[in-house]
Amino acid sequence: MRRIDVHCHFFNRKELSALMLLNIIHMIRNAEISLSGTNTNQNVNEARQISKSVKSSISFFMTSLKSPKQIYKKINSYEKGYIFAPLMLDAYWLTQSPKTDEPHVRQDDIMGVVKNELDNISDSLQNIAKRKTISTEKRHLSIETKRITDSFKRLLSKKTFEDVPKLNSSVDNFPLQETEITALQEAYPNDIMPFYAVDPRRASNFIKKADGTYDISPITKKLKINGGHFTGFKLYTPCGYSPTHPMLMKMYEYCEQNNVPIIAHVSGSGATTLANKLYIEGHVYKDQELHEVNRVWEFDNKNLFARDRILEHSERLNHPMLWEHILNTYPKLKIDLAHFGHLPHSMEWTNYIWSMMKKKDKDGNYAYPNLYTDLACIPDRDTLFTFHNRYFAIEKELQCRFLYGSDFYMNLVYLNDMSDYCENFVNVFTAEEFDLISITNPRKFLNLPEEDK
Numbered sequence: 001m002r003r004i005d006v007h008c009h010f011f012n013r014k015e016l017s018a019l020m021l022l023n024i025i026h027m028i029r030n031a032e033i034s035l036s037g038t039n040t041n042q043n044v045n046e047a048r049q050i051s052k053s054v055k056s057s058i059s060f061f062m063t064s065l066k067s068p069k070q071i072y073k074k075i076n077s078y079e080k081g082y083i084f085a086p087l088m089l090d091a092y093w094l095t096q097s098p099k100t101d102e103p104h105v106r107q108d109d110i111m112g113v114v115k116n117e118l119d120n121i122s123d124s125l126q127n128i129a130k131r132k133t134i135s136t137e138k139r140h141l142s143i144e145t146k147r148i149t150d151s152f153k154r155l156l157s158k159k160t161f162e163d164v165p166k167l168n169s170s171v172d173n174f175p176l177q178e179t180e181i182t183a184l185q186e187a188y189p190n191d192i193m194p195f196y197a198v199d200p201r202r203a204s205n206f207i208k209k210a211d212g213t214y215d216i217s218p219i220t221k222k223l224k225i226n227g228g229h230f231t232g233f234k235l236y237t238p239c240g241y242s243p244t245h246p247m248l249m250k251m252y253e254y255c256e257q258n259n260v261p262i263i264a265h266v267s268g269s270g271a272t273t274l275a276n277k278l279y280i281e282g283h284v285y286k287d288q289e290l291h292e293v294n295r296v297w298e299f300d301n302k303n304l305f306a307r308d309r310i311l312e313h314s315e316r317l318n319h320p321m322l323w324e325h326i327l328n329t330y331p332k333l334k335i336d337l338a339h340f341g342h343l344p345h346s347m348e349w350t351n352y353i354w355s356m357m358k359k360k361d362k363d364g365n366y367a368y369p370n371l372y373t374d375l376a377c378i379p380d381r382d383t384l385f386t387f388h389n390r391y392f393a394i395e396k397e398l399q400c401r402f403l404y405g406s407d408f409y410m411n412l413v414y415l416n417d418m419s420d421y422c423e424n425f426v427n428v429f430t431a432e433e434f435d436l437i438s439i440t441n442p443r444k445f446l447n448l449p450e451e452d453k
């Protein structure tokens with residue numbers, strides 16, 4: 001039986017490269033912040049970790065410049081014989097803020113902003129290295145991080161990158177992304193099961209009826225069960241929408257009735273909206289509760305490189321409590337809350353998802369029997385061990401709801417090599433357990449027959 005990677009990405013497009021670029025700058029800035037702080041072990045450890053990530057994320061940036069087919073070939077060389085579920089991303093909306101007075105946020109000169117930021121970081125790191133009171137390791141790390149910063153700056157000034165990092169909201173690459181992924185699916189019909197990214201702000205995804213309700217046939221037509229190419233839907237709410245948007249509620253209803261799988265990004269990292277203000281339809285999470293908003297929402301972290309910006313966006317638009325609200329309306333919905341809710345410094349979301357998975361109704365049955373999670377992009381072995389030992393291993397009955405995923409090539413941000421990622425799973429899971437999460441469970445999730453023909 002073939003193994004399945006239920007969470008990977010073959011898109012590459014240009015505006016995404018710019019976002020990746022911003023993420024890398026964000027990381028370098030965080031390393032600099034840790035280094036500029038006092039000489040605590042935590043600061044030094046953090047800086048060491050981040051400067052390692054920066055190094056690896058450059059290979060990730062390079063991969064993003066390849067074609068979807070080349071990316072597919074690359075992952076296939078590590079995960080030989082696998083079936084892949086590549087998830088689309090509607091990156092266009094990361095830069096959009098419709099219905100606010102900021103229609104074209106930050107689409108201007110991203111390269112200028114980035115180069116300026118890199119200059120500032122480089123200067124600051126040089127000053128840190130010169131401090132008399134600094135520890136030897138910190139000095140070493142500051143010099144090393146400055147070296148990476150400077151070489152990154154040189155890389156970006158090369159001609160090949162000239163037109164890549166442009167954030168231009170007038171360029172919409174999503175239709176091309178769809179064309180490319182459907183062509184790939186047609187070329188490899190038994191190997192590729194793609195997920196269509198749904199953003200409720202994209203007008204072509206629905207027809208709004210005169211009574212204000214939504215006809216979602218434009219997206220359901222894309223499903224394989226209706227003669228299209230896609231196995232299910234992908235949601236990435238930190239792009240700037242609420243998961244309880246009325247159009248999406250309509251989609252959940254359809255998916256629950258027709259057993260269509262959904263994969264939702266649920267973690268505290270990754271690219272998030274570049275807008276400071278958004279028009280939100282649906283709920284947001286703040287201060288331990290949900291708030292229904294149908295108006296412009298303003299975020300607290302306005303600086304593009306503020307440390308908590310990504311976390312704030314993720315929490316408002318993506319907290320597990322929002323998904324619980326949806327599951328209370330559609331309890332049989334087949335949904336994978338991805339990354340097991342991984343947060344950089346806390347287990348809060350993981351524990352929240354875990355309690356949702358364990359929850360039983362008054363008859364003693366699981367309240368959300370089709371709630372899954374995946375272990376995509378858990379690149380460090382310690383976290384994978386924790387997820388395995390404290391959760392997966394202790395509830396036999398819930399082991400059927402864990403899925404294997406790589407998050408290739410997003411995971412390259414944190415890795416030196418994809419083979420390290422595969423090796424972690426071999427070391428943490430027994431052969432039998434790995435069969436379960438990479439064969440048995442994903443077959444059920446993707447509605448594949450239990451046996452190969």
Ligand SMILES: [Zn+2]
Pocket residue numbers: 007009265376407410
């Ligand atoms: Zn992903």
